[in-house]
Amino acid sequence: MSVAARLRLARGAFTLDLELVVTVGRTLALLGPNGAGKSTALGMLAGMIDLDSGSIVVGGRVLDDDSTHVETEHRRVGVMFQDYLLFPHLSVLENVAFGARSTGVPRAAARGAALEWLDRLGIADLASSRPPQLSGGQAQRVALGRALASDPKLLLLDEPLAALDVEIREEVRAELGRHIREWGGPTILVTHLFDDVVALADDVVVIERGRVTQRATVRELVQAPATSYVSRLVASWSDD
Amino acid sequence: MQRSARRKRQGFLSPALWVPAGLALALLGLPLVALVVRAPWSQLPELLAQPSVGSALALSLATGLMSTAISLVLGIPLALVLARSAQWAAVPRRLLRALVTVPLVLPPVVGGVALLLLLGRRGLLGQFLPFQLPFTTAAVVIAQVFVAMPFLVLAVEGALRASDRRFETAAATLGASRFTIFRRITLPLVFPGVAAGALLCFCRALGEFGATITFAGSFPGVTQTLPIATYLQLQTDPDAAIALSLVLMIISAAALVSLRDRWVPGVTA
Amino acid sequence: MKRALVTLVAAGLLLAGCSAAPATQPTPEPTAEDTLTGTVNVFAAASLTETFGAIADAFTKEHPDVNIAFNFGGSSALATQIVEGAPVDVFAAASGTTMKTVTDAALTDGEPTVFVTNTLEIAVPAGNPGGVSGLADFANPDLSIAICAVEVPCGAASKTVFDGAGIVAAPDTLEQDVKAVLTKVELGEVDAGLVYKTDVLAAGDKVEGIEFSEASTAVGKYPIVQLAASTNKNAAAAFVAYVLSPAGKKILDRAAFGTP
Numbered sequence: 001m002s003v004a005a006r007l008r009l010a011r012g013a014f015t016l017d018l019e020l021v022v023t024v025g026r027t028l029a030l031l032g033p034n035g036a037g038k039s040t041a042l043g044m045l046a047g048m049i050d051l052d053s054g055s056i057v058v059g060g061r062v063l064d065d066d067s068t069h070v071e072t073e074h075r076r077v078g079v080m081f082q083d084y085l086l087f088p089h090l091s092v093l094e095n096v097a098f099g100a101r102s103t104g105v106p107r108a109a110a111r112g113a114a115l116e117w118l119d120r121l122g123i124a125d126l127a128s129s130r131p132p133q134l135s136g137g138q139a140q141r142v143a144l145g146r147a148l149a150s151d152p153k154l155l156l157l158d159e160p161l162a163a164l165d166v167e168i169r170e171e172v173r174a175e176l177g178r179h180i181r182e183w184g185g186p187t188i189l190v191t192h193l194f195d196d197v198v199a200l201a202d203d204v205v206v207i208e209r210g211r212v213t214q215r216a217t218v219r220e221l222v223q224a225p226a227t228s229y230v231s232r233l234v235a236s237w238s239d240d
Numbered sequence: 241m242q243r244s245a246r247r248k249r250q251g252f253l254s255p256a257l258w259v260p261a262g263l264a265l266a267l268l269g270l271p272l273v274a275l276v277v278r279a280p281w282s283q284l285p286e287l288l289a290q291p292s293v294g295s296a297l298a299l300s301l302a303t304g305l306m307s308t309a310i311s312l313v314l315g316i317p318l319a320l321v322l323a324r325s326a327q328w329a330a331v332p333r334r335l336l337r338a339l340v341t342v343p344l345v346l347p348p349v350v351g352g353v354a355l356l357l358l359l360g361r362r363g364l365l366g367q368f369l370p371f372q373l374p375f376t377t378a379a380v381v382i383a384q385v386f387v388a389m390p391f392l393v394l395a396v397e398g399a400l401r402a403s404d405r406r407f408e409t410a411a412a413t414l415g416a417s418r419f420t421i422f423r424r425i426t427l428p429l430v431f432p433g434v435a436a437g438a439l440l441c442f443c444r445a446l447g448e449f450g451a452t453i454t455f456a457g458s459f460p461g462v463t464q465t466l467p468i469a470t471y472l473q474l475q476t477d478p479d480a481a482i483a484l485s486l487v488l489m490i491i492s493a494a495a496l497v498s499l500r501d502r503w504v505p506g507v508t509a
Numbered sequence: 510m511k512r513a514l515v516t517l518v519a520a521g522l523l524l525a526g527c528s529a530a531p532a533t534q535p536t537p538e539p540t541a542e543d544t545l546t547g548t549v550n551v552f553a554a555a556s557l558t559e560t561f562g563a564i565a566d567a568f569t570k571e572h573p574d575v576n577i578a579f580n581f582g583g584s585s586a587l588a589t590q591i592v593e594g595a596p597v598d599v600f601a602a603a604s605g606t607t608m609k610t611v612t613d614a615a616l617t618d619g620e621p622t623v624f625v626t627n628t629l630e631i632a633v634p635a636g637n638p639g640g641v642s643g644l645a646d647f648a649n650p651d652l653s654i655a656i657c658a659v660e661v662p663c664g665a666a667s668k669t670v671f672d673g674a675g676i677v678a679a680p681d682t683l684e685q686d687v688k689a690v691l692t693k694v695e696l697g698e699v700d701a702g703l704v705y706k707t708d709v710l711a712a713g714d715k716v717e718g719i720e721f722s723e724a725s726t727a728v729g730k731y732p733i734v735q736l737a738a739s740t741n742k743n744a745a746a747a748f749v750a751y752v753l754s755p756a757g758k759k760i761l762d763r764a765a766f767g768t769p
Contacts, residue, residue: 046409046413047412048409048412071412072409072412072413073412073413073414073415073416073417073418074415075413076415077413078413078414079410079413081406081410085404085406085407085409085410087407087410087411087425087429088429089428089429089431090428098411098414098416098424099414099415099416101424102411102414102415102416102417102420102424103415146414147413147414150413150414150415
């Protein structure tokens, strides 16, 4: 067991109570409609939102519990944000080298490691480009490289394909899946797209209105949807 | 494609707005035109060659740059506090904003008196100082910072409010400390605002008169900046005063035109 | 500062056309033959702020239908404004040179009359912390000294005084007008300043005056004149006459102005 989290939070009428377990080398999808609490859960895992109670343990290290709260910058939880949030004033190479530079790695070493990552992701030729010049697919790869280059112990993917045009999603999604499997660390995918789940995830946690409504492998989910929300997703997916 | 489309959209300007816009421009521009037309061009080299002009100009540039530098070092953090004060309770938040804005509305002479009451020989703090601050070049810089820093603070604060804070979150997930985030993300992202604010601040400091003459006094080479020299010249030799005003105008215009064009597109492109 | 504020408020009341007379002191009935009405615009040197305010008070008690509107400021700035066409009925300057700007432009109605004189006096903060005793102390570089810049009338007068006495002054600041010198003395920022007698008196307890014999070499003359472009000639003439009258002189005397 490499990641275990129990997330509890109450904000007015909304309550979130969620248990997540990710084993090494597997990708867990957090699937749910808008407003189910997916983004909140992601914020809690990344240390941006405090838990009311519960705990987060990553690779045997306690990030949150009743007496602990590790700040975002010390959690080693990598995030690939929905709109990537590449730093517009830095080159692609500097973006990817940013994590290492921030933790004290000398400039040349950080850039060398960043270039290796760009090479591995097949975008070494973009090293000196600026983020505004990139296509959506390219930006996504840079964002993935930036997150992975900081050597995270948990990778969070926040709606990784939502910012892309529908026509190119399929190709980018396949590519993303390949890179994540190559990386091999524990990954949590937050999405409302069933296609993402099928292509990228091994296990699924379905949340609706802050509660877990189904916990299954992708295959089990397709075969036995527990709620009407999942049934509709599965139905519209098999129609395609 | 996108850029030309945007430009076209900006092109929609109601003709009705041209009239007030033109009047505004005339009000701002014509007095300067008058200054240029009435300038004693033939005597200009002679007037400007006076050693007193050179020393006033050098003092103005030196103190203006110094106070802009101080305003940057102190004003940017203040702008951050101001921008983040949105989450504060209403009273301290408004109080903070009022404090920053007061020097903008206060007659500079009153600002100068206030500075004397604080830092003068018998001032609240000044009485404990081992040296006398008024009538020194340092006092000129303090008066300029008092009057000009709000321009920088408000410009940077506006840029900070408009900037996307999620970039800071992204930097934090990559392991960057708060200061690293400030230095490598927050500050570069608001650079156009900082540059514009610094320019406004410098130009305001350059033109500062009231607070300076009240707090720092006026002594050639020490505290007599170009605006003060201009004012004194106006008493006896209006032609020389116009010549000095031209110098001030040209410096400010050059700073505003050249630096803005060089800095801003480089970041927004 | 407080005094200046009071004066300002009083001037504001006058401008607004209100009677500044206290309620307990009823305004005398206007005499039947008084036909003076309207507003008289008076541009006057800043050093006349208090006295002209009082004179206007007394004048409008006799002529309640007349409103005296003041513009106090540096004499040369006022002269510039008049030459540039400001609508003025009466101009009272703090020096003959500034008045000359206006007479040279042929804007006056007759010759200006010198109505008061003013002499320089050493002003020191209450208690005289610098131990200043005479004009010679102005050469002491260890003392903090404020005088007027030579470009303005009080500075020109100061220069005459120093030159006459053979003293090389060591000022820390050359101020743009006499009130600015006075402010620095009042706040104790300087050990001594050279101002007019009237200013020392007006500053009250905060400032002490020290007379010096060399002052007689630079007596400031205050000329007053009616302007040709005046739109209210009768009232303007009456105001000028009032300033020159014994009643006006009494108010001016009280403020330590000298008789020409």
